[in-house]
Amino acid sequence: MKSKPDRGSHLPVLMKLFSLTSGSIIELGCGMYSTTYLHWACYPIKRRLVTCESKEDWIGFARQFETDFHEIRFVPSWDLLDLNEEWSIAFVDHAPDERRIDEIMRLTHAEYVVAHDADNRREYKYNYRRARPLFRFRTTYAGARPNTAIFSNKHDLSGFTIP
Numbered sequence: 001m002k003s004k005p006d007r008g009s010h011l012p013v014l015m016k017l018f019s020l021t022s023g024s025i026i027e028l029g030c031g032m033y034s035t036t037y038l039h040w041a042c043y044p045i046k047r048r049l050v051t052c053e054s055k056e057d058w059i060g061f062a063r064q065f066e067t068d069f070h071e072i073r074f075v076p077s078w079d080l081l082d083l084n085e086e087w088s089i090a091f092v093d094h095a096p097d098e099r100r101i102d103e104i105m106r107l108t109h110a111e112y113v114v115a116h117d118a119d120n121r122r123e124y125k126y127n128y129r130r131a132r133p134l135f136r137f138r139t140t141y142a143g144a145r146p147n148t149a150i151f152s153n154k155h156d157l158s159g160f161t162i163p
Contacts, residue, residue: 008033009144010116012162014091015041017112017150021088024048026110028081028103029094030062030072038091039065052081055095083107089114101127104151108134111154118149 011033018025018041025042027034030053042049046069053059054075066072075081078099083090083106090110092100100115107113118128118140128149132138135151139160150157 007031009146010034010091010093010114010148011037012143013114013141013148013150014038014089016160016162017089017114021111022047023086023088023111024050025089025091026083026085026087027051027091027093028078028100029053029092030058031093032061034091034093035062035065039070042069052094054078078103084109087111092116097125098127101130104128104131105134108153111152113151115149115151116146118147119145122146 014034014037025038027038027049030051035051038049049070050073051062051070052073052075053062059074062072083103087107087110089112090107091114092103093116094100104113104115115128117126123129131151135153137152137155137157139150139157141148141150141162143162150160
């Protein structure tokens with residue numbers, strides 16, 4: 001596991017949405033930046049956080065954060081993961097990369113769906129454009145690269161900014 005600061009470009013979006021919501025959070029694919037931030041943001045109020053990971057080498061990293069409010073789930077198959085619960089934030093950043101669109105399309109009921117790596121140059125890999133028709137509101141945070149996409153059917157994102 002190498003520390004690469006650009007892999008944390010989604011953090012401003014997660015921080016903003018965390019402050020706007022109060023419900024459960026699901027993280028698909030753990031990461032050095034997202035898992036650590038979400039865990040400690042949820043810690044003071046014991047806000048429910050579920051981190052799901054399919055890679056054995058990352059599940060060990062995630063397990064160190066497991067607590068009564070932070071559940072860690074090993075996912076042998078993303079097809080078997082039940083995503084029907086109500087989520088305030090669904091953060092999608094898992095492997096394999098081409099699977100992300102499948103989970104985004106299964107999370108249309110979440111308050112906000114956040115998808116990392118939303119640069120146009122990565123569109124061939126992630127196919128996030130396929131999710132656009134499923135969400136009334138969508139925007140891309142381009143304040144840090146790689147970009148981060150935000151989708152919602154509940155909240156107008158036209159004025160979404162990060163100061």
